[in-house]
Amino acid sequence: MARGTIRYWAAAKEAAGVHEEAFDAETLADLIAQVSRKPAVERVLRRCSFLVDGAPAGTRDPATIALPEGVVVEVLPPFAGG
Secondary structure: EEEEEEEEEOHHHHOOOOEEEEEEEEEEHHHHHHHHOOOOHHHOOOOOEEOOEEEOOOOHHHHHHHHOOOOOOEEEEOOEEE
């Protein structure tokens, strides 16, 4: 099991109540399940994209994305602009 840091941005930060926190998880799916225990966070995560050590997770199955020790996972809600 890897220990890492999850960083929340924008609406995800508001829902989580913190900018970042430590975690222990083997895969991105495990991490998502952990942080989704808070209903407000779970609602936001459905629309988010993820960066794993700066690389987009894309449309890959989160269960197939292994998290190495010391990883930083960033949670990016959809952004609007104009």
